[in-house]
Structure formats: structure tokens, C-alpha cells
Amino acid sequence: MNAWLTLTTIHLKLTLRDRQALFWNYLFPLFFLFVFLSIFGRGGPRSTGIMTAGLLCISTMAVGFFGLNIGLVTARERSILRRYRLAPIHPWLILSAEVATNFLTALSSLIIQLMLAKAVYGLKIAGSLWALLVMLSVGVLAFLALGLIIASVAENTKVAPVMANLLFFPLMFLGGAAIPLEMLPPLMQKISRWLPSTYLVDGLRRIIVDGAGLSANLVNLTVLGLTFGVALVIATRLFRWEPAESLPWSKKAWATTVILVFALAALWRGGEISAERSPVLVIRGGRVIDGTGRSPRDNAVVIIEGEKIKAVLGEREASIPDGARIIDARGKTILPGLIDVHVHLGGSAGAAASPEEYTPARELHDLKAYLFSGVTTIKSLGDMEDRILDLRARERAGELLAPRLFAVGKVFxxxxxxxxxTIFAGAPDFVVDAAVFQVETEQQARAGVRALAADGVDGIKVIYDGGTPERPLPKLHGSLLAAIIDEAHKAGLRVSVHCGTGQDVREAVLAGADGIEHADQDDLDDHTIALMAERGVFYSPTLAVIEALLNLAKGIHATDDPLVRACVLPTILTGLTSPRSPILRRLRELPDAVMRFEHRLQVAKMNVRRARAAGVKIATGTDAGNPGTFHGPAMHRELALLVEAGLTPLEAIVAATRQAANYLGAGDRLGTIEPGKLADIVILDGDPLKDISATEKIWKVIRGGQVIDRQRLFAEHAVAKANPSIP
Ligand SMILES: [Zn+2]
Structure with a gap:
């Protein structure tokens, strides 16, 4: 062992002194990395991650095929290997020291490449460095062993590089290192299952981009480990020390058999992998409620290609594409992903009982809670602008496990x-100013809208509410509301108006509002409702928040709801019973709180019932983030309450899908299960048309064609870990 260590050290020193070796081992891969990332790595962090995974795999292969292989063939040609054989220590010891040296230089070079990609190109490694190191090590070993085989078979230094190239390029192109596998024709994709590079690229990509750990990479690690083992056995059987030696037939036959068995095993396993990442996903046999309002279709086949829905067909007319990944949804119900048009992500749904409620980690958790609950799109209708727009940017760059995020930024x-x-009473000014424009003049109002438009918000939110007779609040002047709406429409932005009374609603509709939020202080009159229907104004009654406040006032807690238990943080739930909570204290001090919220809920339900009868477009907003209105589960309360208010279950589903998408102005790509739409889909275990509460029985959630792993959604800390810099 001592001799081996000494040998390895000597080899290492020799390599580090050898300028040519330094160039090929360190400088060349770095040069390669710079060129590639400079040209192609500008598409955001996700594409930089994917690109880096491919480049690391190419470097790894190069070490085995060119570094070790050619080094050994050269040594044999110069009869150095023969001298090894005559040396007093075992020749295999010398050879393994050579392999160890190559392993160490390769690994250090890969680490330097990673560090530079991080420093210069902003590479974000979503998974753990430890997992990445293990994956790279196993990869390097596998390709070093393959390099040993070439070194054994190649006759001389002329043949060795040719053989290396013959292997290197197919492995690079077909293994997904240079071109994503999804872009290859099906036959090539089938071939790629045979190649170890496929498994290394996939493993690196999962760790770097998706934040997967080692357990999610068992297949990749096993295949690479087996490649190492089998290739090593073959190489030791075939290895030649003498330049003139040629391979006897028995050895050749033996090697071929081993490779064949191995390849068959890889083919068998690889079939499953390639199906797992096939670009075509088929949901078969379920009942589709497509969100348009049409009656459901039984035994449907939904074909998803990439992130979009390609076709929705009957079982007979559909031909399932070869190699598609199939979800058998017999007995299940398939809906478009649900949409919540009114949330406040900065609100925790707790009772302000603990500082944990206001951490970025809690926000990231709640984004996942939406996906967990089948809500694939949300609109923030008021939050600290910079934070919510930052989250939106990260969601759009594919860096977060999150629903599609829309935001209005500051509210007027x-x-x-x-x-x-009210909500911000006692909050520091900087918090209030980050979330609210308090405007007094038309000039301020218009300038505010223009500033938000420049920031790229998805809509405008105005508070047009004078409080209650017991607690009047300053209310925006009607002329300012009109100015804001006018300026917003000029910028192509839709305006949601928070209203209390029926009169607020009438004035807002006359001023040109695109949507009305709440309206639960008193009855909407027939004229106002007719006006809303006529002008196509959306109505988001946010029944869920009223019910949640009523329940808090009554002291009822939703903790027995399985969905709430599964996705609401325990601190939030326990906080809602905390005697220290200032919010709960205020609620309890409110005279007749129970009666008051009961009345508001009745008024709002009646408004919904009449609005529905008049043909007003109703959309689901929950006001989640308010105490007891949980991010995600609240959507299912809203659906149930809309049905209580008089909508049919089918109408309630349309309110949460097509109507909500139209309210967001995203009806062209979201909200229904139709060809060309983004594949945001929820699959339920029950039938919501019989009982709307079945929307809580979520079996699978698909976002943009990607099946969300609900079981592991909250265990996946990758996102939080990858972004430790958030204040
Ligand atoms: Zn709100």
C-alpha cells in the first residue's frame, strides 16, 4: 500500500510538471467551458445548468478516452509497460496508480470548471455539492475503465486516438451531453439508452438543475458503477504489456459476451428511464372536465407533448405515440390546474404569532403548497413589490417549484x-411603502401606474373601500380611481378593484374596472349586476377569507382537514390558537364578530347567487394569506362555498379554470384542457360533479407537462438551499 501511495504521488507530480498534460487536463476543458457558456449559456440559469452538466460529462469522457488511454498506449509502444512487468512490484499496482492519478487530476479539473461556471456564468447548483462530487467520481471511474479497454485493444498510438474518437463522438452526441436527448430522433434516443454518458449527463443534470439527491439518482449511479466494474474486468482480461502481443480469440470472444450481457441489462433498465423523460405524456382512461363548461368526456385520452396539450381524444380515435409515458387515469377525474386570482403571498395565513411566518422559507413552502393543492397559477393581488417580482422572475426562469405567478406589485x-x-397598522414605513401607493392627486396616481407598468406588473389593484359604518376608513376619490383605470388601460393592464359596498362596485364598474374583489358589505343592486354582466366585468367574491375569519371568531380550526394538515406548516396552525396573537385578540375584541362575519358571508353568497343568475363572470379568488385562509387549501373552500352560493359544481370548476384564466388575461394559454394550452392539469380520485369536495382528493398534479412529485415536494429542500442569499 505504501509503495502504491508513493507511486501515485510520483505519477501526480509528473503529471503536474508535464505541460502538455496540464494543458489537456486543465486549460483545454476550461477553454471549452468558456466558449460554450459564452455562446449558449445566456438563456437563464436553467439552461446554464443544463449546459454545464453536458460540458462536465464531455470533460469526464475526454479524460478516460484521451488522457489515460493514449498515455498507456504510448507507454506500451515505448516498452515502458514491459519494464513495469519486470519491476519488483506487481504491474497492476503500477497501473492502478496510473488510474488513481488520472482520477485525481480529472476530479480537480472538474471542480475548477464548476467553480468558474459558478463565478463567471452564475451557475446555480440546486442540489448538494456532496451528491455532485459522488456523481462526478463515479462517472470519472466509469470512463477511466472504458479508457483502459481501448488502451488494451488498440494496437498502437495511431489506432488509439481513432478508436477513442469513434467512441467519444457518439457518446457525446447521443448521450445528451452536446444535444438534449429530447431533440434526437426516436431511433437515436433508443441507442442512447445503451450509452453510459446518457446516465452521467442525466445524473449531473438532476443534481445541478433539479436539485435531486443521490437517492433520486440510484439508476444513474448503478449503471455507471456497473460500467466501471464490468469495464475494469474486461480491461484486466485484455490488457497487454508487450507492444507486439496481440489478442487471442478466446479473450475476444469472452469480452464480447460480457459486453453483450451488460448491454442487454442496460437496455432493459434504460427503457424505463427514457420513458420517464419521454417528451410525450399520455393521460388515458379518465373523465375529462376540460374547463370550458362543456359536459365531461369519459374514457378520454389527453396527449401532452413537452409543456403543451397536443390533443384531447376519445379512446377509439387516439393512437398513443410510441415511447410515450402513460398515466392510467381510469376512475379518476381530470381538470385544468386550478387558478387563484387573489392571494397575498407575504401573508402567512397565520395569526402573526411567530417571526417564522415572515421568512422567505415560509413563502417558498407556500408556493409548493399551491402545487400540492392542485393550484397551478396564482395572482398576488398586493405584496411587497420587489420581493414578489423577484419570486416571479425566479418562477419564470424555472428556478422554483411554484405555480405560475402573476403579480400587481403595489396596490393603490x-x-x-x-x-x-388595517393590515399594516403598526408596520414600519418601509414595509408599507414597498406594498402600497397612497395617492392624493391624479398626477401621483398616473405616475404610480406608469412606474408599475415599467416594472412589468401583470395588472393593477385599487382599494376602493370606505370601511364600515362602525369603522370608517379614508377612501380614494372616484376621480382618482378613474384616472388609475384610464392610465392602466393605456398600458394594457387590467384593473382589479377591492370594493366593500354595492355602491363602491357600481362606481368602480362605471369607472371601467375589469374585475371586482369582495363586495360583501351590502347587497349588489340589480342595476349594478346587470352592468357587470353587460360590461363583462369579472367578480371574485373571495368567500374563503370571510369563512376563515368567521371560523376564527367562532374558535373553529380547520386542523382536521387532511389537505390542510398535509401542506400547512405546523407553526401556522399552532399560531392560530396562540393566546399571544395580536390578530386573534383584535378579532375577539370586535363586538359581535361572529354575527358580523356570518352576515358578510350571507351577503356575499347572495351577491354571488344573483350575479350568477344574471350571467356575470365569476372567478375564484381566496384572499389567501389572511389569517386562516391557507395558501392552496383555501381554493377548495372557495369552490365549495361557490357551490353553496348556488353555482353548479361544473360552474364552480369553470370559475376556477377558464374564467380565472380569462380574468388574468391568460385565457389563450391557461385555464382549459384543449390543444395548444399549457399542460397544467389536476387529476382527482373522486368525482367533483357529484360532490365538489372531491377537488381535495388530489391524485396527481401536472404543471407545464411536468408531473409534480407531491410526496416529495416538501422534502425537497433544494430550492431553499440553492438560494441562501435571500435576506
Ligand atoms: Zn386581498
């Missing part, structure tokens, strides 16, 4: 109006 209100003197 009168100085001291809601939410400044």
Missing part, C-alpha cells in the same frame, strides 16, 4: 386607507 389606496391602517 387613499392615504391611511385600507390596508395601511
Amino acid at each position: 389606496t387613499a392615504p391611511g386607507g385600507h390596508p395601511v391602517s
Whole structure:
């Protein structure tokens, strides 16, 4: 062992002194990395991650095929290997020291490449460095062993590089290192299952881009480990020390058999892998409620290609594409992903009982809670602007496990109006100013809209609410509301108006509002409802938040709801019973709180019932983030309450899908299961048309064609770990 260590050290020193070796081992891969990432790595962090995974795999292969292989063939040609054989120590010891040296230089070179990609190109490694190191080590070993085989078979230094190239290029192109596998024709994809590089690229990509750990890479690690083992056995059987020696037939036959058995095993396993990442996903046999309002279709076949829905067919007319991944949904119900048009991600749904409620980690958790609950799109209708737009940018770059995020940024209100003197009472100015525009003049109002438009918000939110007779609040002047709406429409932005009374609603609709939120202080009159229907104004009654406040006032807790238990953080739930909570104290001090919220809920339900009868477009918003209105599960309460208010279950589903998407102005790509739409889909275990509460029985959630692993959604800490810099 001592001799071996000494040998390895000597080899290492020799390599580090050898300029040519230094160039090929360190400089060349770095040069390669720079060129590739400079040209192709500008498409955001996700594409940089994918690109880096491929480049690391190419470097790894190069070490085995060119470094070790050619080094050994040269040594044999110069009769150095023969001298090894005559040396007093075992020749295999010398050879393994050579392999160890190559392993160490390769690994260090790969680490340097990673560090540079991180420093210069902003590479984000979503998974753990430890997992990445293990994956790279196993990969390097596998390709070194393959390099040994070539070194054994190649006659001389002329043949060795030719053989290396013959292997290197197919492995590079077909293994997905240079071109994503999804872009290859089906036959090539089939071939790729045979190649070890496929498994290394996939493993690196999963760790770097998806934040997967080692357990999610068992197949990749096993295949690479087996490649190492089998190739090593073959190489030791075939290895030649003498330049003139040629391979006897028995050895050749033996090697061929081993490779054949191995290849068959890889083919068998690889079939499953390639199906797992096939670009075509088929949901077969379920009942599709497509969100358009049409009656459901039984035994349907939904074909998803990439992130979009390609076709929705009957079982007989559909031909399932070869190699597609199939979800058998017999007995299940398939809906478009649900959409919540009114949330406040900065609100925890707790009772402000612990500082944990206001951490970025809690926000990231709640984004996952939406996906877990089948909500694939949300609109923030008021949050600290910079934070929510930052989250939106990261969601759009594919860096977060999150629903599609829309945001209005800051909300408009009168100085001291809601939410400044209500939700934000006592909050520091910087918090209030980050989330609210308090406007007094038309000039301020218009400038505010233009600023938000420049920031790239998805809509405008105005508070047009004078509070209650018991607690009046400053209210925006009607002329300012009109100015904001006018300016927003000029910028192509839709305006949602928070209203209390029926009169607020009428004025807002006359001022040109695109959507009305809440409206639960008093009855909407027939004229206003007719006007809403006529002008196509959306109505998001946010029944869920009223019910949640009513339940809190009554002291009822939703902790027995399985969906709530599964995806709401325990601190939030326990906080809602905390005697220290200022919110709960205020609620309890409110005279007749129970009666009051009961009344508001009745008024709102009645408004919904009448609006529905008049043909007003109803969309689901929950106001989640308010105490007891949980991010995700609240959507299912909203659906149930809409049905209680008089919508049919099918109408409630349309409100949560097509209508909500139209309210967001995204009806062209979201909200229904139709060809060309983004494949955001929820599959339920029950039939919501019989009982709307079945929307909580979520079996699978698909976002943009990607099946969300609900079981492991919250265990996946990758996202939080990858972004430790958030304040
Ligand atoms: Zn709200």
C-alpha cells in the first residue's frame, strides 16, 4: 500500500510538471467551458445548468478516452509497460496508480470548471455539492475503465486516438451531453439508452438543475458503477504489456459476451428511464372536465407533448405515440390546474404569532403548497413589490417549484386607507411603502401606474373601500380611481378593484374596472349586476377569507382537514390558537364578530347567487394569506362555498379554470384542457360533479407537462438551499 501511495504521488507530480498534460487536463476543458457558456449559456440559469452538466460529462469522457488511454498506449509502444512487468512490484499496482492519478487530476479539473461556471456564468447548483462530487467520481471511474479497454485493444498510438474518437463522438452526441436527448430522433434516443454518458449527463443534470439527491439518482449511479466494474474486468482480461502481443480469440470472444450481457441489462433498465423523460405524456382512461363548461368526456385520452396539450381524444380515435409515458387515469377525474386570482403571498395565513411566518422559507413552502393543492397559477393581488417580482422572475426562469405567478406589485389606496391602517397598522414605513401607493392627486396616481407598468406588473389593484359604518376608513376619490383605470388601460393592464359596498362596485364598474374583489358589505343592486354582466366585468367574491375569519371568531380550526394538515406548516396552525396573537385578540375584541362575519358571508353568497343568475363572470379568488385562509387549501373552500352560493359544481370548476384564466388575461394559454394550452392539469380520485369536495382528493398534479412529485415536494429542500442569499 505504501509503495502504491508513493507511486501515485510520483505519477501526480509528473503529471503536474508535464505541460502538455496540464494543458489537456486543465486549460483545454476550461477553454471549452468558456466558449460554450459564452455562446449558449445566456438563456437563464436553467439552461446554464443544463449546459454545464453536458460540458462536465464531455470533460469526464475526454479524460478516460484521451488522457489515460493514449498515455498507456504510448507507454506500451515505448516498452515502458514491459519494464513495469519486470519491476519488483506487481504491474497492476503500477497501473492502478496510473488510474488513481488520472482520477485525481480529472476530479480537480472538474471542480475548477464548476467553480468558474459558478463565478463567471452564475451557475446555480440546486442540489448538494456532496451528491455532485459522488456523481462526478463515479462517472470519472466509469470512463477511466472504458479508457483502459481501448488502451488494451488498440494496437498502437495511431489506432488509439481513432478508436477513442469513434467512441467519444457518439457518446457525446447521443448521450445528451452536446444535444438534449429530447431533440434526437426516436431511433437515436433508443441507442442512447445503451450509452453510459446518457446516465452521467442525466445524473449531473438532476443534481445541478433539479436539485435531486443521490437517492433520486440510484439508476444513474448503478449503471455507471456497473460500467466501471464490468469495464475494469474486461480491461484486466485484455490488457497487454508487450507492444507486439496481440489478442487471442478466446479473450475476444469472452469480452464480447460480457459486453453483450451488460448491454442487454442496460437496455432493459434504460427503457424505463427514457420513458420517464419521454417528451410525450399520455393521460388515458379518465373523465375529462376540460374547463370550458362543456359536459365531461369519459374514457378520454389527453396527449401532452413537452409543456403543451397536443390533443384531447376519445379512446377509439387516439393512437398513443410510441415511447410515450402513460398515466392510467381510469376512475379518476381530470381538470385544468386550478387558478387563484387573489392571494397575498407575504401573508402567512397565520395569526402573526411567530417571526417564522415572515421568512422567505415560509413563502417558498407556500408556493409548493399551491402545487400540492392542485393550484397551478396564482395572482398576488398586493405584496411587497420587489420581493414578489423577484419570486416571479425566479418562477419564470424555472428556478422554483411554484405555480405560475402573476403579480400587481403595489396596490393603490387613499392615504391611511385600507390596508395601511388595517393590515399594516403598526408596520414600519418601509414595509408599507414597498406594498402600497397612497395617492392624493391624479398626477401621483398616473405616475404610480406608469412606474408599475415599467416594472412589468401583470395588472393593477385599487382599494376602493370606505370601511364600515362602525369603522370608517379614508377612501380614494372616484376621480382618482378613474384616472388609475384610464392610465392602466393605456398600458394594457387590467384593473382589479377591492370594493366593500354595492355602491363602491357600481362606481368602480362605471369607472371601467375589469374585475371586482369582495363586495360583501351590502347587497349588489340589480342595476349594478346587470352592468357587470353587460360590461363583462369579472367578480371574485373571495368567500374563503370571510369563512376563515368567521371560523376564527367562532374558535373553529380547520386542523382536521387532511389537505390542510398535509401542506400547512405546523407553526401556522399552532399560531392560530396562540393566546399571544395580536390578530386573534383584535378579532375577539370586535363586538359581535361572529354575527358580523356570518352576515358578510350571507351577503356575499347572495351577491354571488344573483350575479350568477344574471350571467356575470365569476372567478375564484381566496384572499389567501389572511389569517386562516391557507395558501392552496383555501381554493377548495372557495369552490365549495361557490357551490353553496348556488353555482353548479361544473360552474364552480369553470370559475376556477377558464374564467380565472380569462380574468388574468391568460385565457389563450391557461385555464382549459384543449390543444395548444399549457399542460397544467389536476387529476382527482373522486368525482367533483357529484360532490365538489372531491377537488381535495388530489391524485396527481401536472404543471407545464411536468408531473409534480407531491410526496416529495416538501422534502425537497433544494430550492431553499440553492438560494441562501435571500435576506
Ligand atoms: Zn386581498
